[in-house]
Amino acid sequence: MNEAKPLAGARIELLDTTLRDGTQAEGVTLSVRDKIAVAEALAAFGVDLIEGGWPGSNPRDADFFEAMKGRTLPGGARLTAFGATRRRDLAPEDDPSLAALLEAETPVVTLFGKSWTLHAREALGVSLEANLAMIRESVAFLRAAGRRVVYDAEHFFDGYAEDPAYALATLEAAAEGGADTLVLADTNGGRLPEEVFAAAAEVVRRFPGRTVGVHTHNDAELAVANSLAALRAGARHLQGTVGGYGERAGNANLTSLIPTLVLKYGAELKAADRLEGLRELAHFVDERANQTPNRRAPYVGDAAFAHKGGVHVSAVLKNPRTYEHVEPERVGNRRRFLVSDLSGRSNLLAKLAEAGLELAKEEAGPLLEEVKALERDGYAFEGADASFFLLARRLRGAPEPFRVDAFRSWTGGDAHGRWQAEATVQLTVADRSVHTAATGQGPVGALDNALRKALLNFFPELEAVGLADYKVRVLEGQEAGTASVVRVLVEMKGSEGRWSTVGASANVIEASLKALGDGYAYALVRAGLA
Ligand SMILES: CC(=O)SCCNC(=O)CCNC(=O)[C@H](O)C(C)(C)COP(=O)(O)OP(=O)(O)OC[C@H]1O[C@@H](n2cnc3c(N)ncnc32)[C@H](O)[C@@H]1OP(=O)(O)O
Numbered sequence: 001m002n003e004a005k006p007l008a009g010a011r012i013e014l015l016d017t018t019l020r021d022g023t024q025a026e027g028v029t030l031s032v033r034d035k036i037a038v039a040e041a042l043a044a045f046g047v048d049l050i051e052g053g054w055p056g057s058n059p060r061d062a063d064f065f066e067a068m069k070g071r072t073l074p075g076g077a078r079l080t081a082f083g084a085t086r087r088r089d090l091a092p093e094d095d096p097s098l099a100a101l102l103e104a105e106t107p108v109v110t111l112f113g114k115s116w117t118l119h120a121r122e123a124l125g126v127s128l129e130a131n132l133a134m135i136r137e138s139v140a141f142l143r144a145a146g147r148r149v150v151y152d153a154e155h156f157f158d159g160y161a162e163d164p165a166y167a168l169a170t171l172e173a174a175a176e177g178g179a180d181t182l183v184l185a186d187t188n189g190g191r192l193p194e195e196v197f198a199a200a201a202e203v204v205r206r207f208p209g210r211t212v213g214v215h216t217h218n219d220a221e222l223a224v225a226n227s228l229a230a231l232r233a234g235a236r237h238l239q240g241t242v243g244g245y246g247e248r249a250g251n252a253n254l255t256s257l258i259p260t261l262v263l264k265y266g267a268e269l270k271a272a273d274r275l276e277g278l279r280e281l282a283h284f285v286d287e288r289a290n291q292t293p294n295r296r297a298p299y300v301g302d303a304a305f306a307h308k309g310g311v312h313v314s315a316v317l318k319n320p321r322t323y324e325h326v327e328p329e330r331v332g333n334r335r336r337f338l339v340s341d342l343s344g345r346s347n348l349l350a351k352l353a354e355a356g357l358e359l360a361k362e363e364a365g366p367l368l369e370e371v372k373a374l375e376r377d378g379y380a381f382e383g384a385d386a387s388f389f390l391l392a393r394r395l396r397g398a399p400e401p402f403r404v405d406a407f408r409s410w411t412g413g414d415a416h417g418r419w420q421a422e423a424t425v426q427l428t429v430a431d432r433s434v435h436t437a438a439t440g441q442g443p444v445g446a447l448d449n450a451l452r453k454a455l456l457n458f459f460p461e462l463e464a465v466g467l468a469d470y471k472v473r474v475l476e477g478q479e480a481g482t483a484s485v486v487r488v489l490v491e492m493k494g495s496e497g498r499w500s501t502v503g504a505s506a507n508v509i510e511a512s513l514k515a516l517g518d519g520y521a522y523a524l525v526r527a528g529l530a
């Protein structure tokens with residue numbers, strides 16, 4: 001099996017730069033505590049090198065390296081500090097940024113230098129010769145202090161396209177200084193896989209005694225493809241970030257590259273044994289970075305193995321390989337079936353089976369018709385499993401846990417901006433009716449309070465159940481204006497977890513009542529109280 005895989009048996013060193021380039025992403029900041037936690041998680045996952053930050057850049061990164069002194073990372077992972085070659089007018093021993101790299105006391109240093117004549121001349125403002133000296137001397141300085149140097153050749157592919165001899169000369173300077181790893185960067189993220197392959201192959205051929213690496217950005221959505229191209233050309237060191245966080249459009253996404261390399265290319269990565277922890281790692285980093293996980297992320301996103309089209313679901317139920325490129329469990333993910341107006345009966349049966357409700361395929365026709373009709377009217381069941389479950393139950397003739405006979409909700413205000421909302425609900429359970437009133441911050445809050453109050457008369461167990469999230473979306477609002485249908489999605493939480501419901505109406509209060517009603521009804525059904 002492995003023989004057919006393009007990188008079978010190739011050992012690839014993984015350098016994760018989430019803590020450095022990842023924090024160059026707009027909106028991403030990590031505290032020292034976050035950085036420590038992420039470093040530990042990356043190490044436990046099997047990353048070889050963890051680039052912790054640029055200690056010469058800011059006190060937080062310096063504090064991180066200080067805090068990491070004396071700590072041993074799990075799995076033999078090593079920490080690397082990142083920095084630039086010496087300033088053009090300073091000797092290495094006088095350069096504060098190089099001093100900070102040594103003070104970080106990491107066994108490995110990642111040093112970036114310029115490969116592109118444009119950058120040497122314009123960004124640094126030095127002669128091409130002077131840039132070579134900056135690279136050579138800075139690397140040698142760090143080597144003399146006993147550090148392993150991973151040399152990041154910034155803009156290598158752009159430089160190589162414009163002046164290949166000079167770009168190669170910069171690598172030569174780094175190699176002369178003592179760098180054992182020469183990392184070719186597509187810093188602007190605009191090169192093509194063919195170009196990357198050709199340039200990387202040439203570097204591999206010219207530097208047989210060094211490890212060649214790759215660091216790519218995603219500005220043309222090619223960071224993963226370009227990384228793979230370099231690895232196929234013989235690079236054996238890979239840089240990237242969890243989730244692809246990084247400067248501008250981001251870096252090569254390791255959460256995509258790692259499983260692709262292991263499962264499809266047959267590469268040998270230390271992380272290969274921990275692949276089942278990939279989704280958890282991705283979510284952990286998102287959590288620490290305060291980012292909403294990307295549902296559509298390959299391998300690790302919630303939607304990565306979510307099947308919606310009826311034709312797909314029908315086939316997946318027969319054999320998952322029909323519409324899945326890998327088994328979700330391999331990367332710690334799971335298969336999901338969605339219900340919508342694109343469903344066939346198979347979707348419904350699979351979804352109900354998940355909830356422990358068995359239905360024969362012949363019985364599913366009326367339910368499917370109802371789902372499609374309601375979706376035409378504004379409902380969306382794919383994000384509202386609990387409402388779908390109740391709909392199925394309803395169509396099978398199961399009794400409703402309660403009935404709302406009447407409701408009112410109104411909001412008043414005065415010229416001083418003082419607002420008040422109040423709602424009343426009349427509700428029947430079995431043969432008993434109650435009538436309640438409640439106030440709230442707004443009309444929906446007041447309605448929820450009145451509904452809860454009424455239900456608590458019958459089901460004190462609902463004390464533990466509450467609203468977790470509430471979203472409104474106006475459908476086809478352009479034409480109908482304020483008379484548009486709105487869809488309300490509600491998330492509820494209780495001691496047994498969370499569940500979602502939906503309601504739709506041209507009246508936002510009615511749509512809310514439907515979604516809230518389903519939310520409480522589901523809690524009662526699930527608890528066996530109805
Ligand atoms: C490709 C990459 O992603 S590299 C990493 C980029 N990351 C960051 O920039 C985040 C951290 N950066 C910082 O905290 C700050 O930019 C610092 C502390 C490094 C420098 O701050 P300042 O001294 O105020 O300089 P400033 O940021 O304005 O400009 C960058 C300087 O670095 C110089 N420089 C850039 N690359 C290199 C290099 N490889 N070697 C030496 N000097 C370099 C530039 O020439 C410029 O110096 P100049 O103003 O004298 O021309």
Ligand SMILES: CC(=O)C(=O)O
Nearest residue numbers: 112152154155185187
């Ligand atoms: C080193 C680096 O971050 C880059 O060239 O993009």
